[in-house]
Amino acid sequence: MHGSDHGLSRRAFVRSAVAIGGASALAACLQREETEDVPQASLSPDELPERQHAWNDFLATDDHGNVEPPEHHLLLGLEYVGDGPADAEGERERIEAALRTLERAYERGNDGLAFTLGYGPRYVDRFETDLPETVDLPDPEALAPIEDPRLDEYDALVHLASDYGHVTLSAEEALTGELEELNGIAVEDSFDGIFDVADRRTGFIGRGLPAKNQSGVGGIPDSEPVPEDAPLFMGFKSGFRKTQASEDRVTIPDGPFAGGTTIHLSKIQLHLHQWYEQDSRDQRVAKMFSPTHAEEGLVDGAGHNLGDSSGIADIPGSAAEDARNPGTVGHAQKAARAREDGEPIILRRDFDSTDDGRAAVHFLSLQRSIADFVKTRRAMTGRDLTEGSVGSRTNNGILQYISVRNRANYLVPPRGRRALPEPNPT
Numbered sequence: 001m002h003g004s005d006h007g008l009s010r011r012a013f014v015r016s017a018v019a020i021g022g023a024s025a026l027a028a029c030l031q032r033e034e035t036e037d038v039p040q041a042s043l044s045p046d047e048l049p050e051r052q053h054a055w056n057d058f059l060a061t062d063d064h065g066n067v068e069p070p071e072h073h074l075l076l077g078l079e080y081v082g083d084g085p086a087d088a089e090g091e092r093e094r095i096e097a098a099l100r101t102l103e104r105a106y107e108r109g110n111d112g113l114a115f116t117l118g119y120g121p122r123y124v125d126r127f128e129t130d131l132p133e134t135v136d137l138p139d140p141e142a143l144a145p146i147e148d149p150r151l152d153e154y155d156a157l158v159h160l161a162s163d164y165g166h167v168t169l170s171a172e173e174a175l176t177g178e179l180e181e182l183n184g185i186a187v188e189d190s191f192d193g194i195f196d197v198a199d200r201r202t203g204f205i206g207r208g209l210p211a212k213n214q215s216g217v218g219g220i221p222d223s224e225p226v227p228e229d230a231p232l233f234m235g236f237k238s239g240f241r242k243t244q245a246s247e248d249r250v251t252i253p254d255g256p257f258a259g260g261t262t263i264h265l266s267k268i269q270l271h272l273h274q275w276y277e278q279d280s281r282d283q284r285v286a287k288m289f290s291p292t293h294a295e296e297g298l299v300d301g302a303g304h305n306l307g308d309s310s311g312i313a314d315i316p317g318s319a320a321e322d323a324r325n326p327g328t329v330g331h332a333q334k335a336a337r338a339r340e341d342g343e344p345i346i347l348r349r350d351f352d353s354t355d356d357g358r359a360a361v362h363f364l365s366l367q368r369s370i371a372d373f374v375k376t377r378r379a380m381t382g383r384d385l386t387e388g389s390v391g392s393r394t395n396n397g398i399l400q401y402i403s404v405r406n407r408a409n410y411l412v413p414p415r416g417r418r419a420l421p422e423p424n425p426t
């Protein structure tokens with residue numbers, strides 16, 4: 001095989017290896033991917049930004065300045081099994097050494113590795129003290145009347161992302177104590193005996209990957225309808241420069257965790273039979289963006305023509321007016337109602353998944369406080385918009401095609417406090 005065909009089948013192969021995990025999947029990946037190009041870090045850990053989530057300056061961008069997220073993603077839900085954590089001095093040093101190993105082994109970015117480590121409410125509950133008022137980290141909860149998600153109770157979450165599947169797998173192996181050397185760097189320490197991996201979720205994002213991975217996947221018609229140019233299963237590009245919050249906007253400004261952020265993570269199953277088999281192209285555009293986008297033909301293909309913005313802030317009328325006539329409201333149109341000072345308040349870093357053979361989205365977003373996520377999600381749910389033919393789910397954006405299976409919230413501390421932090425350090 002030649003050119004992009006070869007490239008795509010390699011990427012699909014790597015996607016399944018990442019999903020399987022372990023030493024043999026890693027070996028297979030190393031064989032399949034061009035490994036000689038992965039650079040060691042050019043910056044020392046001390047030279048990296050204090051924000052764990054400062055990825056954008058290190059990630060690739062397209063011609064319009066939109067960030068191009070890494071293609072492969074791995075989420076590890078961790079359970080604390082150490083002796084502390086309230087009295088965890090030695091463990092803290094070990095965690096920090098393990099993380100610095102990743103930072104030395106790979107450049108931060110698509111060609112290397114981008115990662116964060118966050119802590120859940122369950123971790124905080126292990127201490128006598130509580131988080132300061134400057135951190136908003138409630139227990140996760142169901143956020144819409146139509147959902148009944150499992151509420152994750154992991155102590156911590158590692159998010160690993162790279163254009164190379166073998167990099168995410170190698171980083172996982174290093175963190176779990178299975179490797180002595182990582183990309184030519186000696187592995188200084190691991191999470192072994194401190195954190196166990198209790199949950200493993202994987203995924204991918206990028207033009208062509210969903211099409212290549214749709215075959216035989218639950219939630220997608222057998223006709224394999226996902227277009228080749230789509231970076232996500234639902235067929236459209238997401239995450240334009242001007243429809244994302246900036247990293248500054250999602251950073252905690254004050255207190256001991258200043259420079260940190262929060263993660264909301266949900267697992268959302270997709271049901272795309274009606275989407276692709278009964279809805280017309282115009283209906284899909286109207287439900288994803290807005291009826292105006294459909295009427296005026298603003299979206300070509302997956303929407304790569306839109307440049308650096310979906311244009312959702314520039315369309316006339318309002319979601320409430322569209323709910324009355326024509327009786328459909330768009331997902332982006334609804335979510336944009338949560339903007340503050342004209343800008344979105346969450347930074348989406350979500351991606352698709354075929355974990356367990358089912359099409360899903362691991363919806364991961366960063367925000368200064370979980371309240372900002374809840375506000376945005378309520379705007380997206382749009383209970384106030386059920387007029388005309390807009391029901392609690394029908395013609396109400398994409399609600400009919402998704403079901404939320406899991407929810408979780410995490411605090412992502414600044415790098416200086418990322419290793420087993422006390423909830424209220426002085």
Ligand code: HEM
Pocket residue numbers: 232234236237238239240242243244268288289310312331332333335336337339343344346361363373376377378380402
């Ligand atoms: C199946 C899951 C989802 C898919 C496929 C999806 C897809 C999209 C697409 C294609 C857009 C328009 C392009 C863009 O501006 O990025 C968009 C916008 C947006 N979505 Fe989603 N989305 C999903 C779930 C969610 C969830 C759970 C939230 C959280 C509340 C959310 C929040 C937003 C926001 C804030 C915007 C931008 C609105 C603005 O311009 O201000 N999305 N999404």
